[in-house]
Amino acid sequence: MLIATGAKPRKIDLPGAQYLIDSTEFLELESLPKKILFVGGGFISFEFAHIAARAGSDIQIIDRGERALKGFDPDLVDKLLERSKEAGIEVVQKTSLVSIAQEGSGYSATLDVDGNTQKYSVDLIVHGAGRVPAIDYLDLDKAGVDSSAHGVKVNEFLQSISNPSIYAAGDAADTKGAPLTPVAVFEGKVAASNMLKGNHAKPDYKGVPTVVFTIPELARVGMLEEEAKAAGYKLRIATNDTSGWYSNLRVGETCAATKVIIDDETDKILGAHLLGPEYAEIINFFSLAMRLDLTTSDLKKMVSAYPSVGSDIGSML
Numbered sequence: 001m002l003i004a005t006g007a008k009p010r011k012i013d014l015p016g017a018q019y020l021i022d023s024t025e026f027l028e029l030e031s032l033p034k035k036i037l038f039v040g041g042g043f044i045s046f047e048f049a050h051i052a053a054r055a056g057s058d059i060q061i062i063d064r065g066e067r068a069l070k071g072f073d074p075d076l077v078d079k080l081l082e083r084s085k086e087a088g089i090e091v092v093q094k095t096s097l098v099s100i101a102q103e104g105s106g107y108s109a110t111l112d113v114d115g116n117t118q119k120y121s122v123d124l125i126v127h128g129a130g131r132v133p134a135i136d137y138l139d140l141d142k143a144g145v146d147s148s149a150h151g152v153k154v155n156e157f158l159q160s161i162s163n164p165s166i167y168a169a170g171d172a173a174d175t176k177g178a179p180l181t182p183v184a185v186f187e188g189k190v191a192a193s194n195m196l197k198g199n200h201a202k203p204d205y206k207g208v209p210t211v212v213f214t215i216p217e218l219a220r221v222g223m224l225e226e227e228a229k230a231a232g233y234k235l236r237i238a239t240n241d242t243s244g245w246y247s248n249l250r251v252g253e254t255c256a257a258t259k260v261i262i263d264d265e266t267d268k269i270l271g272a273h274l275l276g277p278e279y280a281e282i283i284n285f286f287s288l289a290m291r292l293d294l295t296t297s298d299l300k301k302m303v304s305a306y307p308s309v310g311s312d313i314g315s316m317l
Helices: 023-027 043-054 074-086 181-197 225-230 279-291 296-300 309-316
Strands: 007-009 035-039 058-062 089-092 095-103 106-113 116-122 124-127 131-133 151-153 210-212 217-222 235-241 257-263 269-276
Touching: 023 043, 023 124, 035 043, 035 116, 043 058, 043 074, 043 089, 043 124, 043 210, 058 095, 074 089, 074 217, 074 257, 074 269, 106 124, 217 279, 225 235, 225 257, 225 269, 235 309, 269 279, 279 296, 279 309, 296 309
Parallel strands: 035 058, 035 124, 058 089
Antiparallel strands: 007 131, 095 106, 106 116, 210 217, 217 269, 235 257, 257 269
């Protein structure tokens, strides 16, 4: 049996939590209200906030941490926060939701802002505070299937460590893979192959990109700068403010930058971090380079159609 039940919104236990809507309900809205509060500083909040702000809503994102989108390069996140502010999105750090109460046709949200209580009147409150494996309703203990807060515990073949008849993949499995659709796809293929042919395949997590589809897009693959330094690599870091490059000017985007982290001894890419329009496509080139062990010299040999965004890759290095 393969468990691939995905993830669901993390339960928020506070007075008035029933008034929150999740990402699925947000997508089902027939119209957008004027004032929207997003709870949590992750993918869901930022992507939907950028949609709603450009549709005319007043947006506030609250994040209990000191840094939003903490899985991404902090320098690029700072630029995205500035761009978000220009778009009408207020991001408030070190702030948590305490309670929600109905207030006329809208809601009153009580917030803890760095230790101080504030009230905020809004028309809609969206749960963007993370997701958890959707496995709690499966009664896994009755089948002797061990699990953690990250999903079913599996070995390197995606087989349950406690019940060999069970496999798990995607967000429902406790693996090294990020909770991303393409990861769930290749984990599912690996698990199915092992179930049919016996344990022989292992998932390869090298060079898996991830993107926040804001405007512009924020993309990452590989190590953060701080991670590469901690690992002891001799680094060459290529940074660029690409806001003035023609590929961005032609679409009127004033916020764009790149940071590529390179192993100076091997010339191979350790990590790539991009903020800009269509950069979700560019990160795929860096992902492929990492998976195939290409060097930056190899990438520079690519002849690209001009003026495609891909033609900028050589300059990014």
